[in-house]
Amino acid sequence: MRTLRLDLAYEGTSFRGFAPQPGERTIGGVLEATLERVLGEPVRVTPGGRTDSGVHACGQVVSFATSNRMECSTLRRALNALVGDEILVTAVAEATETFDARRSARGRRYRYSIWNSPDRTIRERNWTTHIASPLDIDAMNEACGTLVGKHDFIAFQTHRAQDDVEKGTERTVRSASWERDLNEACLVRFDIEADGFLRHMVRTIVGSSILVGLGKERSTQLAFMLESRDRRDAGPTAPACGLTLVEVTY
Amino acid sequence: MRTLRLDLAYEGTSFRGFAPQPGERTIGGVLEATLERVLGEPVRVTPGGRTDSGVHACGQVVSFATSNRMECSTLRRALNALVGDEILVTAVAEATETFDARRSARGRRYRYSIWNSPDRTIRERNWTTHIASPLDIDAMNEACGTLVGKHDFIAFQTHRAQDDVEKGTERTVRSASWERDLNEACLVRFDIEADGFLRHMVRTIVGSSILVGLGKERSTQLAFMLESRDRRDAGPTAPACGLTLVEVTY
Numbered sequence: 481m482r483t484l485r486l487d488l489a490y491e492g493t494s495f496r497g498f499a500p501q502p503g504e505r506t507i508g509g510v511l512e513a514t515l516e517r518v519l520g521e522p523v524r525v526t527p528g529g530r531t532d533s534g535v536h537a538c539g540q541v542v543s544f545a546t547s548n549r550m551e552c553s554t555l556r557r558a559l560n561a562l563v564g565d566e567i568l569v570t571a572v573a574e575a576t577e578t579f580d581a582r583r584s585a586r587g588r589r590y591r592y593s594i595w596n597s598p599d600r601t602i603r604e605r606n607w608t609t610h611i612a613s614p615l616d617i618d619a620m621n622e623a624c625g626t627l628v629g630k631h632d633f634i635a636f637q638t639h640r641a642q643d644d645v646e647k648g649t650e651r652t653v654r655s656a657s658w659e660r661d662l663n664e665a666c667l668v669r670f671d672i673e674a675d676g677f678l679r680h681m682v683r684t685i686v687g688s689s690i691l692v693g694l695g696k697e698r699s700t701q702l703a704f705m706l707e708s709r710d711r712r713d714a715g716p717t718a719p720a721c722g723l724t725l726v727e728v729t730y
Numbered sequence: 731m732r733t734l735r736l737d738l739a740y741e742g743t744s745f746r747g748f749a750p751q752p753g754e755r756t757i758g759g760v761l762e763a764t765l766e767r768v769l770g771e772p773v774r775v776t777p778g779g780r781t782d783s784g785v786h787a788c789g790q791v792v793s794f795a796t797s798n799r800m801e802c803s804t805l806r807r808a809l810n811a812l813v814g815d816e817i818l819v820t821a822v823a824e825a826t827e828t829f830d831a832r833r834s835a836r837g838r839r840y841r842y843s844i845w846n847s848p849d850r851t852i853r854e855r856n857w858t859t860h861i862a863s864p865l866d867i868d869a870m871n872e873a874c875g876t877l878v879g880k881h882d883f884i885a886f887q888t889h890r891a892q893d894d895v896e897k898g899t900e901r902t903v904r905s906a907s908w909e910r911d912l913n914e915a916c917l918v919r920f921d922i923e924a925d926g927f928l929r930h931m932v933r934t935i936v937g938s939s940i941l942v943g944l945g946k947e948r949s950t951q952l953a954f955m956l957e958s959r960d961r962r963d964a965g966p967t968a969p970a971c972g973l974t975l976v977e978v979t980y
Contacts, residue, residue, distance in 0.1 A: 489852050491853070560849075560850065565850065566852065568849060568850055568851075568852050599818060599820065600810065600818055601818075602739050602788075602816065602818050603741070607853065
């Protein structure tokens with residue numbers, strides 16, 4: 481047996497998230513079926529970062545074990561020819577036997593994109609959330625600055641995932657910042673990096689930040705949520721389509 | 731009766747072109763049905779530029795006559811709320827009675843986009859054609875430079891449209907040039923402006939240019955086609971998904 485690492489990009493729009501589920505079209509399900517076709521044996525993949533239903537990735541990492549000795553470059557070509565046009569394998573590499581995309585990960589980076597314009601967007605519609613009223617980026621940055629560091633993020637969690645029971649609800653956010661694209665002023669992005677994230681944590685941070693950006697909450701609201709530890713203080717969970725897993729670090 | 735001008739953007743991927751056809755989902759069909767719903771009377775729209783099945787637009791213009799006196803801004807909002815997320819009405823304006831989006835047009839500008847990289851693209855897959863081997867942009871520009879001016883483009887026409895019977899096959903190309911995107915080196919674009927285009931003319935020019943860019947034809951090939959007036963000298967018609975109608979000028 482050898483352990484392989486795949487790097488993946490995908491558009492999550494028409495998938496029911498990553499985890500293989502009977503009767504559902506999922507990223508993991510399509511990937512495992514394609515791997516089985518190419519490798520001639522069933523394979524179980526482990527993802528490095530969570531991508532819920534409708535969430536995209538440009539830097540997902542998965543690991544799996546196989547007894548097949550196919551060359552990495554051949555495997556990559558075969559997978560990309562068969563996996564469909566919503567998924568792209570950007571790299572295939574040999575990993576150490578103990579490599580586990582989830583357990584070995586040191587951090588995850590997500591990006592959330594907003595189309596901030598009175599008009600909808602055609603081209604970016606599957607990759608952004610549309611907010612028609614102008615957003616105050618400075619206020620949103622002020623609000624999110626308080627998230628950096630080690631905190632209990634329980635107020636930003638909607639459902640408790642198995643993962644979170646194991647690991648508790650403390651996470652260390654390394655950076656979190658909003659910016660407006662220099663070339664395309666309608667495009668507003670949030671980049672956040674942490675050792676890990678609770679279920680729906682990024683989307684709840686974004687939903688709460690949007691209320692701040694629209695002037696419906698004060699910029700101290702996110703700090704208040706960290707303190708209150710109460711989900712009822714949070715804004716709505718922002719839609720999945722704006723979220724992309726950008727990188728898993730090891 | 732008053733004449734109105736609509737400016738439109740759309741993703742053509744899942745439409746059978748513009749012209750309303752019974753039993754087919756077309757841009758014009760969806761637009762006319764939405765206009766009828768909003769205006770309370772049947773409406774016939776005329777497009778300014780041709781967009782075949784799968785072709786996109788960011789600057790299509792249509793004209794139509796209506797007896798409804800609804801304000802332009804109200805009409806625009808109502809249309810955008812009902813027309814679906816693949817079509818966006820970017821402007822609604824009062825036009826002179828004689829305005830006809832097709833007949834009044836002085837020129838059309840199209841853009842063709844290629845994803846030029848060994849890897850496919852996820853994000854741009856509906857807006858580009860994938861060419862894995864490197865393209866020689868200088869050779870493609872050399873080839874297309876000869877198209878500028880007034881020429882008989884009959885060799886670049888695949889099917890004869892009704893329009894072309896009326897107008898003949900001479901057209902004046904005002905500019906035609908290839909460039910590689912400065913920020914995204916995988917993205918190669920062709921911009922072409924003319925008083926009008928024959929059916930499949932842009933896609934045949936692109937298909938022929940790609941053969942030049944890949945070194946499979948000489949850069950004199952397009953000049954040769956203009957002279958021979960023979961479609962059999964042309965390269966393949968490039969796929970519809972890379973083509974966007976950018977502007978109709980009046």
